[in-house]
Amino acid sequence: MRDPTESLKDEPVPDIAQPEDRVGIEDFERDARERLPQMVFDYYEGGAGDEWTLAENRRAFDRWVLRPRFLVGVEKVDLSTTLLGRPIPFPIGVAPTAFHRLAHPDGELATARGALSLGAVMVVSTISTVPLEEVAATGVDRWFQLYVMRDHSLAEDLIRRAHAAGYRALVLTVDTPQLGPRLRDVRNRFTLPPGIGLANLPRLPMPDGRLPGGRAAGSELSDLFAAEHDASLSWDDVAWLRSVSPMPLVLKGILTAEDARLAAEAGVDGIMVSNHGGRQLDGAPAALDALPEVAEAVDEHVEVMMDGGVRRGIDVLKALALGARAVFVGRPILWGLACGGEEGVRRILEMLRDDLTLAMRLTGRRTIAEVDRSLVARAQGSWGGP
Ligand code: FNR
Numbered sequence: 001m002r003d004p005t006e007s008l009k010d011e012p013v014p015d016i017a018q019p020e021d022r023v024g025i026e027d028f029e030r031d032a033r034e035r036l037p038q039m040v041f042d043y044y045e046g047g048a049g050d051e052w053t054l055a056e057n058r059r060a061f062d063r064w065v066l067r068p069r070f071l072v073g074v075e076k077v078d079l080s081t082t083l084l085g086r087p088i089p090f091p092i093g094v095a096p097t098a099f100h101r102l103a104h105p106d107g108e109l110a111t112a113r114g115a116l117s118l119g120a121v122m123v124v125s126t127i128s129t130v131p132l133e134e135v136a137a138t139g140v141d142r143w144f145q146l147y148v149m150r151d152h153s154l155a156e157d158l159i160r161r162a163h164a165a166g167y168r169a170l171v172l173t174v175d176t177p178q179l180g181p182r183l184r185d186v187r188n189r190f191t192l193p194p195g196i197g198l199a200n201l202p203r204l205p206m207p208d209g210r211l212p213g214g215r216a217a218g219s220e221l222s223d224l225f226a227a228e229h230d231a232s233l234s235w236d237d238v239a240w241l242r243s244v245s246p247m248p249l250v251l252k253g254i255l256t257a258e259d260a261r262l263a264a265e266a267g268v269d270g271i272m273v274s275n276h277g278g279r280q281l282d283g284a285p286a287a288l289d290a291l292p293e294v295a296e297a298v299d300e301h302v303e304v305m306m307d308g309g310v311r312r313g314i315d316v317l318k319a320l321a322l323g324a325r326a327v328f329v330g331r332p333i334l335w336g337l338a339c340g341g342e343e344g345v346r347r348i349l350e351m352l353r354d355d356l357t358l359a360m361r362l363t364g365r366r367t368i369a370e371v372d373r374s375l376v377a378r379a380q381g382s383w384g385g386p
Pocket residue numbers: 043044045057095096097098125126127145173252274275276277278279307308309310328329330331332
Protein backbone atom coordinates (compact mmCIF):
# COMPACT_ATOMS: atom_id res chain seq x y z
CA MET A 1 0.00 0.00 0.00
CA ARG A 2 1.19 3.46 -0.86
CA ASP A 3 1.18 6.48 1.40
CA PRO A 4 -2.21 8.22 1.07
CA THR A 5 -0.60 11.63 0.72
CA GLU A 6 1.74 10.58 -2.07
CA SER A 7 1.36 12.76 -5.15
CA LEU A 8 -0.64 11.19 -7.93
CA LYS A 9 1.07 13.30 -10.53
CA ASP A 10 4.28 11.33 -10.32
CA GLU A 11 2.54 7.97 -10.37
CA PRO A 12 3.94 5.75 -13.06
CA VAL A 13 1.03 3.99 -14.69
CA PRO A 14 2.62 1.32 -16.82
CA ASP A 15 0.48 -0.53 -19.26
CA ILE A 16 -0.55 -4.08 -18.51
CA ALA A 17 2.65 -5.93 -17.69
CA GLN A 18 1.76 -9.60 -17.60
CA PRO A 19 -1.83 -9.80 -18.76
CA GLU A 20 -1.67 -13.59 -18.70
CA ASP A 21 -1.33 -13.42 -14.90
CA ARG A 22 -4.76 -11.86 -14.60
CA VAL A 23 -7.47 -14.40 -15.22
CA GLY A 24 -10.19 -13.02 -12.96
CA ILE A 25 -11.37 -9.62 -11.78
CA GLU A 26 -9.81 -10.34 -8.39
CA ASP A 27 -6.39 -10.42 -10.08
CA PHE A 28 -6.93 -6.91 -11.44
CA GLU A 29 -8.10 -5.77 -8.03
CA ARG A 30 -4.98 -7.21 -6.40
CA ASP A 31 -2.72 -5.38 -8.85
CA ALA A 32 -4.73 -2.14 -8.59
CA ARG A 33 -4.23 -2.24 -4.83
CA GLU A 34 -0.47 -2.31 -5.42
CA ARG A 35 -0.48 0.48 -7.96
CA LEU A 36 -2.84 3.03 -6.48
CA PRO A 37 -2.22 5.35 -3.54
CA GLN A 38 -4.13 4.04 -0.54
CA MET A 39 -6.47 7.04 -0.50
CA VAL A 40 -7.58 6.26 -4.06
CA PHE A 41 -7.82 2.49 -3.63
CA ASP A 42 -9.92 2.95 -0.49
CA TYR A 43 -12.19 5.45 -2.23
CA TYR A 44 -12.79 2.98 -5.06
CA GLU A 45 -13.12 -0.18 -2.99
CA GLY A 46 -14.89 1.08 0.10
CA GLY A 47 -18.52 1.25 1.13
CA ALA A 48 -20.62 3.00 3.75
CA GLY A 49 -20.59 2.33 7.49
CA ASP A 50 -19.75 -1.28 8.33
CA GLU A 51 -19.73 -2.15 4.63
CA TRP A 52 -22.44 -4.74 5.32
CA THR A 53 -24.45 -3.85 2.21
CA LEU A 54 -21.25 -3.87 0.16
CA ALA A 55 -20.58 -7.46 1.28
CA GLU A 56 -24.25 -8.41 0.82
CA ASN A 57 -24.06 -7.42 -2.83
CA ARG A 58 -21.68 -10.35 -3.34
CA ARG A 59 -23.27 -12.77 -0.86
CA ALA A 60 -26.68 -12.42 -2.52
CA PHE A 61 -25.40 -14.26 -5.59
CA ASP A 62 -24.57 -17.25 -3.37
CA ARG A 63 -28.21 -17.55 -2.33
CA TRP A 64 -29.22 -18.74 -5.80
CA VAL A 65 -28.27 -21.87 -7.70
CA LEU A 66 -28.37 -22.35 -11.44
CA ARG A 67 -30.52 -25.14 -12.91
CA PRO A 68 -28.63 -26.25 -16.00
CA ARG A 69 -30.29 -27.92 -18.96
CA PHE A 70 -28.30 -30.16 -21.25
CA LEU A 71 -28.33 -31.58 -24.77
CA VAL A 72 -29.78 -28.47 -26.34
CA GLY A 73 -26.97 -27.74 -28.82
CA VAL A 74 -24.99 -24.78 -27.50
CA GLU A 75 -22.24 -24.47 -30.07
CA LYS A 76 -23.62 -21.08 -31.09
CA VAL A 77 -24.45 -18.67 -28.29
CA ASP A 78 -25.84 -15.22 -29.06
CA LEU A 79 -25.50 -12.59 -26.33
CA SER A 80 -27.07 -9.74 -28.26
CA THR A 81 -30.17 -8.03 -26.90
CA THR A 82 -31.69 -4.54 -26.73
CA LEU A 83 -31.61 -1.86 -24.09
CA LEU A 84 -33.91 1.18 -24.14
CA GLY A 85 -34.89 0.10 -27.63
CA ARG A 86 -31.38 -0.09 -29.07
CA PRO A 87 -29.36 -3.19 -29.93
CA ILE A 88 -26.39 -4.03 -27.71
CA PRO A 89 -23.87 -6.82 -28.34
CA PHE A 90 -24.04 -8.24 -24.80
CA PRO A 91 -25.97 -7.29 -21.66
CA ILE A 92 -23.10 -5.82 -19.62
CA GLY A 93 -22.38 -2.09 -19.36
CA VAL A 94 -20.11 0.32 -17.52
CA ALA A 95 -21.76 1.82 -14.40
CA PRO A 96 -21.13 5.50 -13.68
CA THR A 97 -18.16 5.98 -11.38
CA ALA A 98 -16.47 9.25 -10.51
CA PHE A 99 -12.91 10.48 -10.98
CA HIS A 100 -11.30 8.07 -13.47
CA ARG A 101 -8.16 10.20 -13.72
CA LEU A 102 -7.31 9.04 -10.20
CA ALA A 103 -6.76 5.59 -11.76
CA HIS A 104 -5.13 6.52 -15.05
CA PRO A 105 -3.95 9.78 -16.66
CA ASP A 106 -6.35 9.34 -19.60
CA GLY A 107 -9.24 8.86 -17.17
CA GLU A 108 -12.70 8.51 -18.70
CA LEU A 109 -11.21 8.68 -22.22
CA ALA A 110 -9.43 5.37 -21.64
CA THR A 111 -12.58 3.85 -20.15
CA ALA A 112 -14.63 5.02 -23.12
CA ARG A 113 -12.17 3.62 -25.64
CA GLY A 114 -12.10 0.29 -23.83
CA ALA A 115 -15.91 0.10 -23.81
CA LEU A 116 -16.09 1.26 -27.44
CA SER A 117 -13.76 -1.52 -28.55
CA LEU A 118 -16.42 -4.07 -27.53
CA GLY A 119 -19.54 -1.98 -28.19
CA ALA A 120 -20.51 -1.74 -24.50
CA VAL A 121 -22.62 1.12 -23.11
CA MET A 122 -20.78 3.50 -20.79
CA VAL A 123 -22.65 5.61 -18.26
CA VAL A 124 -20.61 8.77 -17.72
CA SER A 125 -20.76 10.36 -14.26
CA THR A 126 -21.64 13.99 -13.62
CA ILE A 127 -18.43 14.09 -11.62
CA SER A 128 -16.13 12.75 -14.32
CA THR A 129 -12.62 14.12 -14.64
CA VAL A 130 -12.84 14.54 -18.43
CA PRO A 131 -15.54 16.80 -19.92
CA LEU A 132 -18.58 14.89 -21.18
CA GLU A 133 -18.04 16.24 -24.74
CA GLU A 134 -14.52 14.77 -24.90
CA VAL A 135 -15.78 11.38 -23.72
CA ALA A 136 -18.48 11.57 -26.41
CA ALA A 137 -15.89 12.29 -29.10
CA THR A 138 -14.47 8.77 -28.63
CA GLY A 139 -17.67 7.45 -30.20
CA VAL A 140 -18.60 5.20 -27.26
CA ASP A 141 -22.27 4.25 -26.83
CA ARG A 142 -23.00 6.65 -23.96
CA TRP A 143 -25.55 7.55 -21.31
CA PHE A 144 -25.20 10.49 -18.90
CA GLN A 145 -25.58 10.09 -15.13
CA LEU A 146 -27.01 13.17 -13.43
CA TYR A 147 -26.53 14.57 -9.95
CA VAL A 148 -28.83 17.55 -9.45
CA MET A 149 -27.19 20.44 -7.61
CA ARG A 150 -29.15 23.09 -5.67
CA ASP A 151 -28.79 25.43 -8.62
CA HIS A 152 -31.09 23.65 -11.07
CA SER A 153 -29.75 25.61 -14.01
CA LEU A 154 -26.61 23.45 -13.71
CA ALA A 155 -28.68 20.31 -14.35
CA GLU A 156 -30.48 21.95 -17.27
CA ASP A 157 -27.11 22.91 -18.77
CA LEU A 158 -25.71 19.41 -18.32
CA ILE A 159 -28.80 17.91 -19.96
CA ARG A 160 -28.50 20.27 -22.93
CA ARG A 161 -24.82 19.51 -23.29
CA ALA A 162 -25.29 15.74 -22.95
CA HIS A 163 -28.07 15.67 -25.52
CA ALA A 164 -26.04 17.83 -27.94
CA ALA A 165 -23.10 15.44 -27.48
CA GLY A 166 -25.15 12.39 -28.43
CA TYR A 167 -25.82 10.84 -25.04
CA ARG A 168 -28.72 8.44 -25.50
CA ALA A 169 -30.16 8.36 -21.99
CA LEU A 170 -30.24 10.36 -18.80
CA VAL A 171 -29.63 8.38 -15.61
CA LEU A 172 -30.83 10.21 -12.50
CA THR A 173 -29.18 8.84 -9.36
CA VAL A 174 -31.85 8.96 -6.65
CA ASP A 175 -30.04 7.36 -3.71
CA THR A 176 -27.67 10.20 -2.88
CA PRO A 177 -29.50 13.10 -1.20
CA GLN A 178 -26.33 13.27 0.88
CA LEU A 179 -23.18 11.21 0.55
CA GLY A 180 -23.20 7.97 2.59
CA PRO A 181 -20.89 7.65 5.61
CA ARG A 182 -17.74 6.44 3.90
CA LEU A 183 -15.47 6.17 6.87
CA ARG A 184 -12.38 5.21 4.90
CA ASP A 185 -12.59 8.51 3.00
CA VAL A 186 -13.05 10.50 6.18
CA ARG A 187 -10.06 8.76 7.78
CA ASN A 188 -7.95 9.31 4.67
CA ARG A 189 -9.18 12.90 4.30
CA PHE A 190 -10.14 12.11 0.71
CA THR A 191 -9.19 14.98 -1.56
CA LEU A 192 -8.62 15.49 -5.26
CA PRO A 193 -5.01 16.18 -6.19
CA PRO A 194 -4.15 19.39 -8.05
CA GLY A 195 -5.07 19.23 -11.73
CA ILE A 196 -7.94 16.75 -11.26
CA GLY A 197 -11.39 18.21 -10.76
CA LEU A 198 -15.05 18.29 -11.74
CA ALA A 199 -14.55 18.59 -15.48
CA ASN A 200 -18.28 18.99 -16.23
CA LEU A 201 -18.85 21.62 -13.56
CA PRO A 202 -15.71 23.73 -13.66
CA ARG A 203 -17.34 26.64 -11.90
CA LEU A 204 -18.48 24.55 -8.95
CA PRO A 205 -15.73 24.98 -6.36
CA MET A 206 -14.65 21.99 -4.31
CA PRO A 207 -15.39 23.15 -0.75
CA ASP A 208 -12.40 24.32 1.13
CA GLY A 209 -12.86 22.43 4.39
CA ARG A 210 -9.13 22.43 4.94
CA LEU A 211 -7.25 22.34 8.20
CA PRO A 212 -4.27 24.60 8.74
CA GLY A 213 -1.43 22.91 6.88
CA GLY A 214 -3.51 22.21 3.80
CA ARG A 215 -5.19 18.90 4.69
CA ALA A 216 -8.92 18.47 4.32
CA ALA A 217 -10.93 18.16 7.54
CA GLY A 218 -12.78 15.07 6.29
CA SER A 219 -13.85 13.75 2.91
CA GLU A 220 -13.83 16.56 0.37
CA LEU A 221 -16.46 14.73 -1.69
CA SER A 222 -18.78 14.46 1.29
CA ASP A 223 -18.38 18.21 1.90
CA LEU A 224 -19.13 18.90 -1.76
CA PHE A 225 -22.40 16.98 -1.59
CA ALA A 226 -23.42 18.62 1.66
CA ALA A 227 -22.79 22.07 0.20
CA GLU A 228 -24.05 21.69 -3.36
CA HIS A 229 -26.26 18.65 -3.94
CA ASP A 230 -30.01 19.20 -3.85
CA ALA A 231 -31.39 17.06 -1.03
CA SER A 232 -34.90 18.41 -1.67
CA LEU A 233 -35.28 16.37 -4.86
CA SER A 234 -38.71 14.70 -5.10
CA TRP A 235 -41.02 12.99 -7.60
CA ASP A 236 -42.04 16.47 -8.83
CA ASP A 237 -38.48 16.90 -10.03
CA VAL A 238 -38.72 13.69 -12.03
CA ALA A 239 -41.55 15.38 -13.94
CA TRP A 240 -39.35 18.49 -14.32
CA LEU A 241 -36.48 16.40 -15.71
CA ARG A 242 -38.78 14.65 -18.15
CA SER A 243 -39.99 18.03 -19.34
CA VAL A 244 -36.50 19.45 -19.92
CA SER A 245 -34.75 16.31 -21.24
CA PRO A 246 -35.41 14.83 -24.66
CA MET A 247 -33.50 11.69 -23.62
CA PRO A 248 -35.05 8.55 -22.16
CA LEU A 249 -34.92 8.70 -18.36
CA VAL A 250 -33.54 5.97 -16.09
CA LEU A 251 -33.78 6.17 -12.29
CA LYS A 252 -30.73 4.65 -10.62
CA GLY A 253 -30.92 3.42 -7.04
CA ILE A 254 -34.51 2.15 -6.75
CA LEU A 255 -34.73 -0.76 -4.28
CA THR A 256 -38.42 -1.28 -3.50
CA ALA A 257 -41.63 -2.23 -5.29
CA GLU A 258 -43.25 0.97 -3.93
CA ASP A 259 -40.72 3.25 -5.61
CA ALA A 260 -40.71 1.10 -8.73
CA ARG A 261 -44.47 1.64 -9.10
CA LEU A 262 -44.08 5.39 -8.60
CA ALA A 263 -41.32 5.41 -11.20
CA ALA A 264 -43.57 3.60 -13.67
CA GLU A 265 -46.39 6.05 -12.95
CA ALA A 266 -43.96 8.92 -13.49
CA GLY A 267 -43.33 7.54 -16.97
CA VAL A 268 -39.64 6.71 -16.66
CA ASP A 269 -38.11 4.46 -19.29
CA GLY A 270 -35.74 2.48 -17.11
CA ILE A 271 -34.88 1.55 -13.54
CA MET A 272 -31.40 0.65 -12.39
CA VAL A 273 -31.78 -1.47 -9.26
CA SER A 274 -28.74 -0.46 -7.24
CA ASN A 275 -27.54 0.44 -3.78
CA HIS A 276 -24.69 2.49 -5.22
CA GLY A 277 -22.24 -0.35 -4.68
CA GLY A 278 -22.92 -0.32 -0.92
CA ARG A 279 -21.68 3.26 -0.67
CA GLN A 280 -24.87 5.01 0.45
CA LEU A 281 -27.28 3.41 2.97
CA ASP A 282 -25.51 0.64 4.85
CA GLY A 283 -28.29 -1.79 5.74
CA ALA A 284 -29.95 -1.46 2.34
CA PRO A 285 -30.63 -4.82 0.68
CA ALA A 286 -28.27 -6.36 -1.82
CA ALA A 287 -29.15 -5.18 -5.30
CA LEU A 288 -29.78 -8.77 -6.41
CA ASP A 289 -32.20 -9.28 -3.50
CA ALA A 290 -34.17 -6.16 -4.44
CA LEU A 291 -34.29 -7.01 -8.12
CA PRO A 292 -37.19 -9.53 -8.19
CA GLU A 293 -39.63 -7.24 -6.36
CA VAL A 294 -38.79 -4.28 -8.59
CA ALA A 295 -39.06 -6.36 -11.77
CA GLU A 296 -42.38 -7.80 -10.61
CA ALA A 297 -43.78 -4.38 -9.67
CA VAL A 298 -43.20 -2.82 -13.09
CA ASP A 299 -44.06 -5.96 -15.05
CA GLU A 300 -42.13 -5.16 -18.23
CA HIS A 301 -43.60 -1.65 -18.57
CA VAL A 302 -40.23 -0.24 -17.59
CA GLU A 303 -36.84 -1.74 -18.49
CA VAL A 304 -35.09 -3.01 -15.38
CA MET A 305 -31.33 -3.15 -15.02
CA MET A 306 -29.13 -3.76 -12.01
CA ASP A 307 -25.64 -3.14 -10.69
CA GLY A 308 -23.78 -4.22 -7.56
CA GLY A 309 -21.40 -7.12 -7.06
CA VAL A 310 -21.42 -8.52 -10.58
CA ARG A 311 -18.05 -10.20 -11.04
CA ARG A 312 -18.66 -13.39 -13.08
CA GLY A 313 -20.66 -14.63 -16.02
CA ILE A 314 -22.82 -16.68 -13.68
CA ASP A 315 -23.69 -13.49 -11.77
CA VAL A 316 -24.94 -11.91 -14.98
CA LEU A 317 -27.07 -15.00 -15.65
CA LYS A 318 -28.63 -14.90 -12.18
CA ALA A 319 -29.48 -11.21 -12.52
CA LEU A 320 -31.02 -11.74 -15.94
CA ALA A 321 -33.02 -14.71 -14.68
CA LEU A 322 -34.36 -12.57 -11.82
CA GLY A 323 -35.63 -9.84 -14.11
CA ALA A 324 -32.78 -7.62 -15.28
CA ARG A 325 -32.42 -6.81 -18.97
CA ALA A 326 -28.76 -5.94 -18.48
CA VAL A 327 -26.23 -5.50 -15.70
CA PHE A 328 -23.62 -2.82 -15.11
CA VAL A 329 -20.24 -3.03 -13.37
CA GLY A 330 -18.49 -0.33 -11.36
CA ARG A 331 -15.34 -1.25 -9.50
CA PRO A 332 -14.06 -3.94 -11.91
CA ILE A 333 -13.77 -1.24 -14.58
CA LEU A 334 -11.69 0.90 -12.22
CA TRP A 335 -9.36 -2.03 -11.50
CA GLY A 336 -8.92 -2.55 -15.25
CA LEU A 337 -8.29 1.15 -15.74
CA ALA A 338 -5.68 1.23 -12.97
CA CYS A 339 -3.87 -1.83 -14.35
CA GLY A 340 -3.81 -0.97 -18.02
CA GLY A 341 -5.90 2.02 -19.09
CA GLU A 342 -7.99 1.40 -22.20
CA GLU A 343 -6.63 -2.13 -22.65
CA GLY A 344 -7.35 -2.96 -19.01
CA VAL A 345 -10.97 -1.82 -19.31
CA ARG A 346 -11.32 -3.82 -22.50
CA ARG A 347 -9.93 -6.93 -20.77
CA ILE A 348 -12.42 -6.63 -17.91
CA LEU A 349 -15.39 -6.36 -20.23
CA GLU A 350 -14.07 -9.10 -22.50
CA MET A 351 -13.55 -11.38 -19.51
CA LEU A 352 -17.11 -10.83 -18.29
CA ARG A 353 -18.56 -11.24 -21.77
CA ASP A 354 -16.66 -14.47 -22.46
CA ASP A 355 -17.48 -15.81 -19.03
CA LEU A 356 -21.15 -15.14 -19.75
CA THR A 357 -20.90 -17.07 -23.02
CA LEU A 358 -19.36 -19.98 -21.13
CA ALA A 359 -22.06 -19.83 -18.44
CA MET A 360 -24.75 -19.85 -21.15
CA ARG A 361 -23.21 -22.98 -22.69
CA LEU A 362 -22.95 -24.72 -19.34
CA THR A 363 -26.57 -23.94 -18.50
CA GLY A 364 -27.91 -24.79 -21.95
CA ARG A 365 -29.05 -21.31 -22.94
CA ARG A 366 -28.39 -20.16 -26.52
CA THR A 367 -29.93 -16.70 -26.47
CA ILE A 368 -30.66 -14.04 -23.87
CA ALA A 369 -34.38 -14.68 -24.41
CA GLU A 370 -33.83 -18.24 -23.14
CA VAL A 371 -32.55 -16.95 -19.80
CA ASP A 372 -35.71 -17.01 -17.71
CA ARG A 373 -36.81 -17.52 -14.13
CA SER A 374 -36.58 -21.32 -14.48
CA LEU A 375 -32.80 -20.96 -14.65
CA VAL A 376 -32.49 -20.15 -10.93
CA ALA A 377 -33.66 -21.60 -7.63
CA ARG A 378 -33.00 -20.62 -4.05
CA ALA A 379 -29.91 -22.34 -2.69
CA GLN A 380 -30.97 -25.01 -0.17
CA GLY A 381 -31.15 -23.86 3.42
CA SER A 382 -30.27 -20.29 2.57
CA TRP A 383 -31.68 -17.12 4.02
CA GLY A 384 -35.21 -16.42 2.88
CA GLY A 385 -35.49 -19.62 0.88
CA PRO A 386 -38.87 -21.03 -0.17
C1 FNR B 1 -19.71 4.84 -7.81
N1 FNR B 1 -21.06 4.90 -8.12
C2 FNR B 1 -21.57 6.07 -8.66
N2 FNR B 1 -22.88 6.13 -9.01
C3 FNR B 1 -23.38 7.26 -9.58
O1 FNR B 1 -24.55 7.27 -9.91
N3 FNR B 1 -22.58 8.34 -9.81
C4 FNR B 1 -21.25 8.36 -9.47
O2 FNR B 1 -20.54 9.34 -9.70
C5 FNR B 1 -20.73 7.20 -8.84
N4 FNR B 1 -19.43 7.16 -8.44
C6 FNR B 1 -18.90 6.00 -7.95
C7 FNR B 1 -17.54 5.95 -7.64
C8 FNR B 1 -16.97 4.76 -7.22
C9 FNR B 1 -15.52 4.71 -6.92
C10 FNR B 1 -17.77 3.59 -7.10
C11 FNR B 1 -17.18 2.27 -6.68
C12 FNR B 1 -19.12 3.65 -7.37
C13 FNR B 1 -21.92 3.69 -8.01
C14 FNR B 1 -21.84 2.86 -9.27
O3 FNR B 1 -22.51 3.47 -10.33
C15 FNR B 1 -22.47 1.46 -9.10
O4 FNR B 1 -23.75 1.60 -8.55
C16 FNR B 1 -21.66 0.50 -8.24
O5 FNR B 1 -20.28 0.72 -8.38
C17 FNR B 1 -22.00 -0.93 -8.62
O6 FNR B 1 -21.39 -1.84 -7.80
P1 FNR B 1 -20.02 -2.63 -8.15
O7 FNR B 1 -20.08 -3.12 -9.58
O8 FNR B 1 -18.90 -1.62 -7.94
O9 FNR B 1 -20.02 -3.72 -7.16
